[in-house]
Amino acid sequence: MKIPQQVVRLGAVFSVAIAALIVVRALLVPETFGDLGHYRAAAIDSIAAHPKKYAGHQECAACHDDVASKRAAGNHRGVACEVCHGPQQAHVDAPLDVKPPAPRDRGFCPLCHAYNPSRPTGFPQIDPVAHNPLQPCITCHDPHAPVPPAVPEECGACHGQIERQKALSHHANLSCVTCHQVPQQHKVTPRVVRPTKPTDRAFCGRCHAEGASGRAEAPRIDLAEHNPRYLCWQCHYPHDPKTQ
Amino acid sequence: MNPDDDRSGAPLPSGPQPAVDRRRFVENALKACAAGCPLILAAIRLPAAVAQGPAGQAGYDPTEHLYGMGIDIQRCIGCGRCVAACKAENDVPLDDHHFNTWVERYVIDDNGEVTVDSPNGGFDGFPQPDTESEIRRTFFVPKLCNHCANPPCVQVCPVGATFITPDGVVLVDDTYCIGCRYCIQACPYGARWFHPTKHVAAKCTLCYHRLVKGLVPACVEVCPTGARTFGEVEHRPTPLARFMRMNEVQVLKPHLNTRPKVYYANLDGEVR
Amino acid sequence: MQGYIYPNEFELQWSLLIVLYPYITGLVAGAFILASLERVFNVKEVQPTYRLALLTALAFLLVAPLPLQGHLGHPERSYEIFLTPNRQSAMAMFGFVYAWYLAVVLLLEIWFDYRQDMVRWAQEAHGARRWLYRVLTLGATDVSPGALKFDDAAGRWITIIGIPSAFLLHGYVGFIFGSVKANPWWSSVLMPVVFLFSAIVSGIALVLIIYMVTSLFRSRPVDMRCLDKLASFLFYAMIVDVSLEMLDFVHRLYESEESITILSQMIESRLFISLIVLQLVVGTLIPLGFLGAFSPALHRGLARGSDELRRLIYLTSAVLVEIGIFSIRWNVVIGGQLFSKSLRGLTVYKVELLGLEGLAMTIAIMALPFLILWILVRVLPPWNVAAQDAR
Numbered sequence: 012m013k014i015p016q017q018v019v020r021l022g023a024v025f026s027v028a029i030a031a032l033i034v035v036r037a038l039l040v041p042e043t044f045g046d047l048g049h050y051r052a053a054a055i056d057s058i059a060a061h062p063k064k065y066a067g068h069q070e071c072a073a074c075h076d077d078v079a080s081k082r083a084a085g086n087h088r089g090v091a092c093e094v095c096h097g098p099q100q101a102h103v104d105a106p107l108d109v110k111p112p113a114p115r116d117r118g119f120c121p122l123c124h125a126y127n128p129s130r131p132t133g134f135p136q137i138d139p140v141a142h143n144p145l146q147p148c149i150t151c152h153d154p155h156a157p158v159p160p161a162v163p164e165e166c167g168a169c170h171g172q173i174e175r176q177k178a179l180s181h182h183a184n185l186s187c188v189t190c191h192q193v194p195q196q197h198k199v200t201p202r203v204v205r206p207t208k209p210t211d212r213a214f215c216g217r218c219h220a221e222g223a224s225g226r227a228e229a230p231r232i233d234l235a236e237h238n239p240r241y242l243c244w245q246c247h248y249p250h251d252p253k254t255q
Numbered sequence: 256m257n258p259d260d261d262r263s264g265a266p267l268p269s270g271p272q273p274a275v276d277r278r279r280f281v282e283n284a285l286k287a288c289a290a291g292c293p294l295i296l297a298a299i300r301l302p303a304a305v306a307q308g309p310a311g312q313a314g315y316d317p318t319e320h321l322y323g324m325g326i327d328i329q330r331c332i333g334c335g336r337c338v339a340a341c342k343a344e345n346d347v348p349l350d351d352h353h354f355n356t357w358v359e360r361y362v363i364d365d366n367g368e369v370t371v372d373s374p375n376g377g378f379d380g381f382p383q384p385d386t387e388s389e390i391r392r393t394f395f396v397p398k399l400c401n402h403c404a405n406p407p408c409v410q411v412c413p414v415g416a417t418f419i420t421p422d423g424v425v426l427v428d429d430t431y432c433i434g435c436r437y438c439i440q441a442c443p444y445g446a447r448w449f450h451p452t453k454h455v456a457a458k459c460t461l462c463y464h465r466l467v468k469g470l471v472p473a474c475v476e477v478c479p480t481g482a483r484t485f486g487e488v489e490h491r492p493t494p495l496a497r498f499m500r501m502n503e504v505q506v507l508k509p510h511l512n513t514r515p516k517v518y519y520a521n522l523d524g525e526v527r
Numbered sequence: 528m529q530g531y532i533y534p535n536e537f538e539l540q541w542s543l544l545i546v547l548y549p550y551i552t553g554l555v556a557g558a559f560i561l562a563s564l565e566r567v568f569n570v571k572e573v574q575p576t577y578r579l580a581l582l583t584a585l586a587f588l589l590v591a592p593l594p595l596q597g598h599l600g601h602p603e604r605s606y607e608i609f610l611t612p613n614r615q616s617a618m619a620m621f622g623f624v625y626a627w628y629l630a631v632v633l634l635l636e637i638w639f640d641y642r643q644d645m646v647r648w649a650q651e652a653h654g655a656r657r658w659l660y661r662v663l664t665l666g667a668t669d670v671s672p673g674a675l676k677f678d679d680a681a682g683r684w685i686t687i688i689g690i691p692s693a694f695l696l697h698g699y700v701g702f703i704f705g706s707v708k709a710n711p712w713w714s715s716v717l718m719p720v721v722f723l724f725s726a727i728v729s730g731i732a733l734v735l736i737i738y739m740v741t742s743l744f745r746s747r748p749v750d751m752r753c754l755d756k757l758a759s760f761l762f763y764a765m766i767v768d769v770s771l772e773m774l775d776f777v778h779r780l781y782e783s784e785e786s787i788t789i790l791s792q793m794i795e796s797r798l799f800i801s802l803i804v805l806q807l808v809v810g811t812l813i814p815l816g817f818l819g820a821f822s823p824a825l826h827r828g829l830a831r832g833s834d835e836l837r838r839l840i841y842l843t844s845a846v847l848v849e850i851g852i853f854s855i856r857w858n859v860v861i862g863g864q865l866f867s868k869s870l871r872g873l874t875v876y877k878v879e880l881l882g883l884e885g886l887a888m889t890i891a892i893m894a895l896p897f898l899i900l901w902i903l904v905r906v907l908p909p910w911n912v913a914a915q916d917a918r
Contacts (some may be wrong), residue, residue, distance in 0.1 A: 433604045
């Protein structure tokens with residue numbers, strides 16, 4: 012069977028095109044493409060060679076070990092140097108020419124420590140407007156080993172949301188220690204030594220059971236009849252009892 | 256009109272085709288192959304020796320690492336230092352719609368209504384929540400590229416400009432990306448963005464340039480409460496190992512089977 | 528912005544140009560499938576539009592890569608798709624589907640169909656035109672009966688291969704969207720099928736419009752049997768298309784997955800005009816009503832109309848259909864980016880007027896295929912029926 016002229020001509024055109032594609036491919040595909048996967052392996056090198064701006068706190072400790080060890084023993088042990096002093100690789104490279112800035116005004120510390128209900132309870136927070144206005148934070152608090160000048164009496168220093176909620180509730184006049192026993196150590200290592208919490212219905216019953224001798228204005232219920240299978244705080248939030 | 260009267264110069268057989276055409280075809284084909292063989296061999300590039308890992312990083316072997324990150328929602332205070340540090344370390348544009356990492360705030364009121372916001376990604380921290388009614392739960396959620404083990408973004412890249420390294424980091428090859436933005440569409444987490452001046456896709460690199468030097472990513476370095484934990488996903492002694500053991504961890508959008516390597520402890524069900 | 532969107536979602540990534548791209552490839556696939564009706568299924572009535580449909584498909588296929596190139600961040604690197612395609616990527620594989628369709632299906636089909644005429648025109652023409660036709664024939668000037676029979680058989684086989692290739696061409700574009708699991712508006716098994724059938728609808732409507740308009744310019748009468756047949760095929764295709772779209776809609780509402788809330792909000796607010804008004808009412812219900820009422824092929828149509836009335840109805844319906852199909856592309860591409868993947872918020876898309884991805888560029892790109900078609904019609908007149916008469 013003879014091959015039709017059309018096929019010959021078309022075959023020639025297609026062969027040339029495919030050959031051209033093969034040549035172009037050989038010339039244009041980057042060298043390291045496919046070495047490690049379907050990508051240009053040399054890209055990893057160029058990304059890895061990006062200069063760093065943050066030196067890392069280990070670099071700071073190499074020269075400033077006194078500050079580093081003071082910080083490691085204090086409440087800011089988890090706060091790296093460059094959180095407050097900014098990226099300082101430039102300072103590491105040229106220590107005498109580039110000096111790290113230090114935030115000495117009131118604007119910086121509230122980024123972490125201003126009261127915000129979304130912050131986890133127990134995190135030390137203040138009201139930046141009311142708390143010693145006009146004075147820079149570092150006047151009273153050493154940023155490398157911050158402690159309050161006086162140990163806060165009020166639990167609200169760290170438990171601001173609870174205190175604010177309780178202050179608007181029926182339990183506003185109850186102090187925290189009415190229901191919670193707080194060891195002194197809790198103010199030093201708060202996550203390790205925790206305050207106690209009431210464990211039984213009888214505790215709430217001291218004010219709320221019928222016939223209790225507590226405050227006259229506290230609502231009374233029959234402790235035996237009123238949902239006896241549940242603990243009181245499963246329904247009534249103690250810091251704001253009117254809600255459920 | 257005479258079919259023989261052709262001035263193109265090409266041989267124009269008239270009448271029935273002679274059998275010599277088949278021979279000529281075969282001859283031409285053989286000639287083409289002979290000419291093409293060197294080209295074909297050049298095209299089949301013999302595999303080069305496998306690269307030793309990022310050159311210039313003495314002693315860094317990517318096969319010894321598989322990175323992941325842990326995030327503890329109960330520790331995040333929404334200060335936004337991570338967002339600021341990432342932008343500084345990686346030259347991310349400072350506007351409010353290009354982020355490698357950002358922090359979201361969830362406020363769930365007593366009626367169960369959920370409000371989510373992320374003002375400038377959390378770069379300047381967060382103002383007071385904008386809610387009048389009582390708050391049932393509220394918390395911050397840092398987000399970033401999850402460096403998925405089954406990344407949909409890598410799957411859709413038409414040219415192989417985005418890839419996952421042997422040590423588990425998803426990266427973008429700036430000089431190869433054609434800017435089609437398919438990967439940005441394919442990411443379920445909104446982690447990718449289009450670089451406004453380089454015109455390529457961009458995303459969190461886990462600060463790969465720091466990892467090869469044995470440092471942690473900038474966001475982990477500056478997190479003041481330890482909400483971000485960095486380490487190895489596989490069985491190696493890193494802080495992530497304890498994180499994975501002691502917490503009930505979740506990942507974002509598990510139903511999509513992207514197998515993220517960013518693990519969240521104490522993650523609320525409302526988080527998307 | 529409304530509700531919450533991830534910060535990186537503020538600006539849309541795929542713009543008006545990417546709306547244009549599936550629209551254009553849809554027209555290509557649809558026009559080709561219409562042409563194949565005559566070639567493979569021997570629907571004699573649409574024969575006057577056969578070559579016109581092929582040239583239309585070619586004109587639009589040549590323009591199809593332009594919106595893509597305009598949209599890429601680095602169009603100068605676009606060749607990488609052919610050099611190092613990622614075989615897992617639908618977009619990469621589409622480059623080859625496009626190349627296959629252009630080179631092996633469309634160009635070859637046109638070449639085989641026109642070859643006999645090109646040989647004759649090469650001999651009749653003078654100067655540059657003669658040289659042009661000679662090059663186009665690739666020197667295959669044998670017009671003996673045997674060779675012509677081969678042309679006919681080859682054209683037939685290419686069309687047979689071409690039909691699934693046309694399905695693949697536009698079904699694949701649907702798959703590019705439908706396979707994105709991150710996006711609940713796009714991710715659907717039905718997406719390639721809906722895209723394909725809406726492509727067929729738009730292609731038939733386009734050929735109908737072009738046939739009527741070119742007949743007007745040439746001052747030739749329109750073949751009413753052909754036109755009635757085109758209109759009935761348009762009607763059938765629309766029935767299938769709207770059924771598929773209704774199926775998708777009902778399925779979403781019934782399963783009521785998590786995304787239903789934000790998607791409903793999006794349809795009611797951002798997409799109300801483009802979806803309810805343009806896609807549904809203007810682009811589907813009104814043309815279906817017109818065609819159903821006036822098309823004599825559909826069981827002696829409810830209303831009878833003169834030829835002139837039917838021509839007007841058909842032209843109007845076809846134009847409305849094109850608006851509707853463009854709206855579908857808009858609703859898919861833009862709609863898929865108007866809601867956040869957090870499922871909690873919506874953003875906005877502001878169309879630029881000027882600029883590489885703006886309205887002006889879109890209009891220019893849509894006008895270009897008509898210019899190319901005009902050139903093609905001058906070079907390869909589809910009215911010359913030598914090859915078709917022989918069949």
